[in-house]
Amino acid sequence: MERAESSVGSRYLYAVMVYFFLWIVLTYPFSIHEWEAGTVIAFLGALLTYKQLSVSGMKNVMRLGVLLFWYLPVFTWEMIKANLHVASIVLNPKMPIKPGIVKIKTNLKSPVARVWLANSITLTPGTLSLDIDGQYLYIHWITVKAKDVEGASREIAGSFEKILEAMFK
Known part of the structure; x- marks a missing residue:
């Protein structure tokens, strides 16, 4: 049971990291407001999509x-x-x-x-x-x-x- 919960948490965390990273890379100029908006969007986007993502798939995205x-x-x-x-x-x-x-x-x-x-x-x-x-x-x-x-x-x-x-x- 703990392993399944850990997997869900890992998928969610990976999704947040990838979405936030993409937000920062794709936005310019860098300002505190962009970082704040990116954080909110990364958490919301991850909440909506983390179930479709696998940890190994996210590692491949990070490698890419x-x-x-x-x-x-x-x-x-x-x-x-x-x-x-x-x-x-x-x-x-x-x-x-x-x-x-x-x-x-x-x-x-x-x-x-x-x-x-x-x-x-x-x-x-x-x-x-x-x-x-x-x-x-x-x-x-x-x-x-x-x-x-x-x-x-x-x-x-x-x-x-x-x-x-x-x-x-």
Whole structure:
């Protein structure tokens, strides 16, 4: 009996923590009023939904949140590099582009992870994901640097793939 009550309390506590964390991450600017509102909403939201949540599921949500803090800096860095590259192309009078469609291979097993990879590539300037076919993605690339599958995969998806593999294991 005590174990069941402990499980209910754990689920409720995990739900409160996750909802409050999400509230703080998604609100700006940080003020005492935002924290107060977040606390009330986290407790009320947890009260309404904790029965549908499992402790192991909440641990996975927490793990995903931690991994997003690893993913976001890498994504931001890749975005900055790609923006600078595209800006240099636009500002160059000769427009040194070599557009093309390349095929890359991913080792990601999860379909959701492949979609995240495709979206990450599309959101990076100079690339556009066109199709996902099993473990292959077709990418339009503004400046093709590698035509072979391995080279293009390394250039385009290399920095994202390791993180996404860890996130969606």
